[in-house]
Amino acid sequence: MGDVLPVSQQPFLYQSANWVWLKREFSAWCELHGYQYVETPVVEELELFKRTSGETSDIVGKEMYLVKRSSGEAGGDDATLALRPEGSAGVCRAVVEHGLAKNAAGLKFYYIAPMFRSERPQRGRYRQHTQMGAEIFKEASAAADVEMIAMLAGFYNRIGLGDITVKINSVGDAECRPRYREKLIQFLEILRDQMSEDSRNRMHANPMRALDSKDDNDKRLFADAPTILDHLNQDCADHFEEVKQGLAKLGIAFEVNPRLVRGLDYYTKTAFEFECNTLDGAIKVIGGGGRYDGLVAQLGGPSTPGVGFGTSIERTLLALESQKIAIPAFPTPRVLVAYMDSGVKYDAFRIAEDFRAEDIHTDFLYQAKNLGKQMKHAAEQGVEYVVMVGGEEWERGEVRVKNFKTQEQSDIPKESAVHYVRGRMAGKL
């Protein structure tokens, strides 16, 4: 990502008002569903990600930023730490470390946090991206999967994003997936010499991903490949069935894609992705997630089911931009308190504080040479009222209040200026 600044010439993606708004919307939506905020460190033990994401995954294999310990620390110069490439592993680690899975039921967490992957950056794909995610622990029921999908769909809907396609799949579990995997490798072996080099390299490390090849010839070759959905055991099949039925009952449209695979090895049963059709192919996926029933146990905790999702702020903003969805700008001041000369500057300052104490967004210039400058500033900021301090009326204990829209102005006792303006503003509504 680049610098996120309150500058209107910045690209939409990097305007800070957009970020503030999106994060607030997400927090509010999660809290409405009973999720509570968590934060975990950016830097974790490298081993955590190796163990959870899978040694053969691209993320661990070539996209992780490695961090050396300081030379004074035990462990010396070895790069045994890493910048987190994804969010779930750290949250699971915290759940295990604090024994959270042992006592509370229905743990529901959300987070908004930067993730790091060492790749060649391009539009919609950054070395640092910010993920908004949620996780549910200790819930094996398919209803939890349904809530995750419904919640993310509801979030996009809440922020006005349309043209979203929900794709779901089941990737099986530790029992049925290896069986399918063997069968798939057998199928691919026969085509070995005809497939693309990329697919040949992938077929043993991650055969399910090979099926997802973009090569036209591969697509044709793999058309009749066995699918995971035909090889699920009873438990996984029942679970998937309930997810589909649950989504249907909630009126959430979805497509089943038996070739959908996620980039991390720890997923079990449900996997899902959200595509935004107004974005280009490569960056269409703006969010995704799935179930990870083995993850907590893998980290040394009690056997604890979990399901989660993540969505990228960057891609979500690109999606909002592609649909020309207006995001509220930062609020601008409604009142400017101006002063005639520096002798009354702090009197004006105090009056500005009176307005702010009444929750009226009020501006004040620290060093204004003359009233003209302050008027110009008021115009640029689009304020509704200017309160002028100084001159004859100030001697009488009054301030001059100017309605910037109508040009009308009148002198008001200084202690009732706030109530005067507030009354006018309220009357206008």
Next chain:
RNA sequence: GCGGGCGUAGCUCAGUUGGUUAGAGCACAGGAUUGUGAUUCCUGGGGUCGGGGGUUCAAGUCCCCUCGCCCGCCCCA
């Protein structure tokens, strides 16, 4: 990680076969206008020409390296 394109003022860009002190528009600041903004006129501040090295009497311009952004892959969010 692989292949390609682009980096000149805050922004959009110009800059000839290498040749004085790198320009324009917009934006910004000051003044005309010391109790009232939008027009106009005048003046001004701003640049490591992405960075480093090389060739040359001379480099924004040519060569090499590097960083950043963008595009296509791999992969992902």
